[in-house]
Amino acid sequence: MSYFKNSLAIKEQFLIETRATLYMTLVTALIAGILGLAIGVALVVTGKGGILENKKIYSVLDKLVNITRSIPFVIIIALVASFTRFLVGTTIGPTAAIVPLVCGTVPFFSRQVENSLVEVDKGIIEAARSMGDSPLQIIFGVYLREGLAGLVRVSQLTLISLVGLTAMAGAVGSGGLGNLAVSQGFNRFQNDVTLVSTMIILVIVFVIQYIGNVIIKRIIH
Numbered sequence: 001m002s003y004f005k006n007s008l009a010i011k012e013q014f015l016i017e018t019r020a021t022l023y024m025t026l027v028t029a030l031i032a033g034i035l036g037l038a039i040g041v042a043l044v045v046t047g048k049g050g051i052l053e054n055k056k057i058y059s060v061l062d063k064l065v066n067i068t069r070s071i072p073f074v075i076i077i078a079l080v081a082s083f084t085r086f087l088v089g090t091t092i093g094p095t096a097a098i099v100p101l102v103c104g105t106v107p108f109f110s111r112q113v114e115n116s117l118v119e120v121d122k123g124i125i126e127a128a129r130s131m132g133d134s135p136l137q138i139i140f141g142v143y144l145r146e147g148l149a150g151l152v153r154v155s156q157l158t159l160i161s162l163v164g165l166t167a168m169a170g171a172v173g174s175g176g177l178g179n180l181a182v183s184q185g186f187n188r189f190q191n192d193v194t195l196v197s198t199m200i201i202l203v204i205v206f207v208i209q210y211i212g213n214v215i216i217k218r219i220i221h
Helices: 002-009 011-046 055-070 073-079 081-088 094-117 122-130 135-146 148-174 177-186 191-220
Strands: none
Touching: 002 011, 002 191, 011 055, 011 094, 011 135, 011 148, 011 177, 011 191, 055 094, 073 081, 073 094, 073 148, 081 094, 094 148, 122 135, 135 148, 148 177, 148 191, 177 191
């Protein structure tokens, strides 16, 4: 236990930073989930052969997603710093980190949603159209219903990626376990603090993976 003496001395700090990581992850997941799902569905329905095919809208959304996905997350933090300060009043802390986290997560999740929904059986979509279902009915009754298992998979993947982004944001002052691992562990040569921070992050990832797998099994069966 002597190896973990530094970690034991800051047990309360671990709790605070774990809560901060969960807060950033969950709030970002909620906001980015709604926006990403909407954009992903829009990409599917306006794409080639979609129920609302529109080349101009699809082209704009497609290029926007591609461009924003290509920007490294650390640079996104810098790019939206002024906007973050305008919305939150600061660029430091967990709440401030949510702005760049959303900006970094939405394009990734949008593309994952699109890739998932394009796999929905075209025969079912055509059957719904032939029965006179409206576009909204097809989106909610066919795309989202038939593609639910795939959506859970990509949501699981996005959440795991998001946990990694919160750690990266922590390294530049957002708080959370990433901040603790760098500022307290790496900078002060307290390797046990870095190790424990990493272990907690891994536990969070494993929990997300487990819950996602359980949900997918229930949907499939």
